[in-house]
Amino acid sequence: MAVDYSIRDGVAVITLNNPPVNGLGLSTRTGIVEGVARAAQDPAITAIVITGAGKAFSGGADITEFNTPAALQEPSLDTVIKTVEQSTKPVVVAIHSVAMGGGLELALSAHYRIAAPGAQIALPEVKLGILPGAGGTQRLPRAIGLEAALNMIVSGAPVLSDKLATSGLFDAMAKSDLLDEAIAFARKAADKPGPHPLVRDRKIEHPNAEGFLQFSRNTVAAMSKNYPAPVKCVDAIAMGVKQGFDVGLAFERACFVELVQTPESHALRHAFFGERAASKIPDVPSGTAVREIAEVAVIGAGTMGGGIAMNFLNAGIPVTLLEMKQDALDRGLATIRKNYEVQLKKGKLTAEKLEARMALIRPTLSYDDLAKADLIIEAVFEELGVKEQVFKRLDEVAKAGAILASNTSTLDLNKIAAFTKRPQDVVGMHFFSPANVMKLLEVVRGKDTAKDVLATVMQLAKKIRKTAVVSGVCDGFIGNRMIEQYIRQALYMLEEGALPAQIDRAIEKFGFAMGPFRMSDLAGNDIGWAIRKRRYQEQPDLKYSQIADRLCESGRFGQKTGAGWYDYKPGERAALPSALVDDMILAYSNEAGITRRKIRDEEIVERLVYALVNEGAKILAEGIASKASDIDMVYLTGYGFPLWRGGPMFYADTVGLYNVARAIRGYAREANGDAWQIAPSLAALADEHGTFN
Ligand code: 3HC
Ligand code: NAI
Secondary structure (H helix, E strand, C coil): CCCCEEECCCCCEEEECCCCCCCCCCHHHHHHHHHHHHHHHCCCCCCCEEEEECCCCCCCHHHHHHHCCCHHHHHHHHHHHHHHHCCCEEEEEEEEEECCHHHHHHHHCCCEEEECCCCECCCCCHHHHCCCCCCCHHHHHHHCCCHHHHHHHCCCCEEEEHHCCCCCCCCCCCCCEEEEEEHHHHHHHHHCCCCCCCCHCCCCCCCCHHHHHHHHHHHHHHHHHCCCCHHHHHHHHHHHHHHHHHHHHHHHCCCCCCCCHCCCHHHHHHHHHHHHHCCCCCCCCCCCCCCCCCCEECCCHHHHHHHHHHHHHCCCCCCCEEECCCCHHHHHHHHHHHHHHHHHHHCCCCCCHHHHHCCCEECCCHHHHHHCECCCCCCCCCCCCHHHHHHHHHHCCCCCCCEEEECCCCHHHHHHHCCCHHHHHHEEEEECCCCCCCCCCEEECCCCCHHHHHHHHHHHHHHCCCCCEEEEEECCCHHHHHHHHHHHHHHHHHHHCCCHHHHHHHHHHCCCCCHHHHHHHHHHHHHHHHHHHHHHHCCCCCCCCCCCHHHHHCCCHHHHHHHCCCCCCCCCCEEHHHHHCCCCCCCCHHHCCCCCCCCHHHHHHHHHHHHEEEEEEEHHHHCCCCCCCHHHHHHHHHHHCCCHHHHHHHHHHHHCCHHHHHHHHHCCCCCHHCCCCCHHHHHHHHHHHHHCC
């Protein structure tokens, strides 16, 4: 049983004990109902306290149970809540650490609530594509008021218990020992005549509820176009306000049942578990001892080095920043300060914090100053010769056990590790630009990288709020290796009949944050050009449309040169279709003897997304990624793949691999078909009606 029952001073203490977060799975629900019944029958018991063991009061419904028979099995959460509400002996819920989702809904059904300071209180269901399904949309507005509740429910964001101390949610805040105080509170409550108060009986007071709800609905609808849940939250709240508690509750239930089946909810739950799964490496046990990282050094204060340093400064970790020349160092420092000043202007940072962060930087030109660093991240020019110089020097100065990381995006990490006499300490930390903003961190595992180095970096990634995904060594790692095939298709479609704006529009309509051409213009078209030049040497057989080379030959590198696939007005970022580029594309097709055809948006989306999927399948089969959800996390957090579609591999699963394989085989028979060699693993999964995830 996932619940403990004990008695103290005539009070029954029901303690949820279902690690890690006291999820309200079947056995926890059963335990609560039985505990309340046992207390009811025991004449020596005057009151009940419900609390949670370990690191949470409760993280809510057990998400792993969704869409399984256990989720529907009685006692349901609804039954648990009714049991608590109907208890004639007063029930006090003692909240600490976390009360989320069904956990908070359970608390709201009790007669009284007492909270420890610092507890995270939330109804985060929208983040999983659902709405609170156990009365949250009805009880929270009655507890803390319509506006505050609507904000919490629609955002899903946690609020600290301290901030809710006077909101009406809690009857008391614990001052020292939560359980002692909850028991004392319960004993006093038992002395009062019943019935004890229920949140459901409170009134919702608002001067203009109808106007507020209408306004909220419009705003929420506009802000959450591809997510059905937030608007349903508003509708459920509105139903309760207009038609009363019971009608609202029934409506909420119906919405929950509908939303939990939606593809958006499946995708969001996939992302929730995918994020957590990414931190687990199959052959690195979870208890692996980690190295202490108290001081970090970053080499190179350019675009990446500065952003990388900021991550650690934000987490309070001192950073030694090394450059070759004083002016480069000064420039790097000035950029970091400027970035913080932007945050200051936006009100996201105080002047005090800004200075505190800047004070954590120790700028230097000398490698001798790196001797104390526990982790050194190299972000110098992308040339193997330069990396060689740096890593040989690091090998001389770094202390034993220091982790040596490279931010290389294309070079062979094993070669870099071999420049040192300690390849076990070398790892790739591939940040994405801007490194202080982008969530993704590819952790590149070399052939000799030690397990504790990986475990340390994965743990550190959490501290600096990155989603870390382990990748094996290959050209481009997971993300860029896949994007190359996507770009390749985009370029082929240009020569076959599409124009940049059409391709971008089609894939942006699918949900990508940015289409391939706007993205290239932002990142710099010269980056891809450099990679292609290398490909032409290394893999002369690999066919590529030369259309992008022609663009680069004309100096159109993108936003930084004021012109790329699109035109840009000085100082503006809006991408304006370029007649010159369009003419260049038509001329290219003409010269190549290609009869241009109209390409449908559906084809554009299929070719771009399936190019990712096909390469992803190869990456999985080669063991570069250890699970399909890792690939999805790379694309969701680093490449703007639409979250509500769950990532390319998950999306392929939802389309059906049979259909994906059939489409790929079809494209393989058409122009530029040699780019479509179906991944054998994808073909096999399609045959056996399997899925990646
Ligand atoms: N159900 C099942 N497992 C859960 C869970 C839940 N509600 N919440 C967390 N877990 C699991 C995680 O998957 C993870 O498992 P793992 O160790 O095997 O990877 C483990 O608990 C620890 O999770 P975190 O790594 O996220 O731990 P943190 O301490 O960083 O955070 C937390 C704890 C704040 C509770 C965070 O896990 C969280 O936000 N959980 C989701 C909470 C949520 O969405 N609740 C609503 C559920 S839906 C609901 O209640 C429906 C109801 O309205 C009917
Ligand atoms: P950058 O040119 O902006 O910065 C490189 C910095 O390193 C310069 O300030 C230079 O003075 C300094 N430097 C060069 N050699 C040095 C040495 N021997 N010792 C100390 N400092 C030295 O380059 P950027 O874009 O920051 O790239 C750095 C690394 O990050 C490269 O390996 C690149 O492939 C990788 N990367 C770049 C991304 C991007 O979007 N720019 C994304 C992910 C990785």
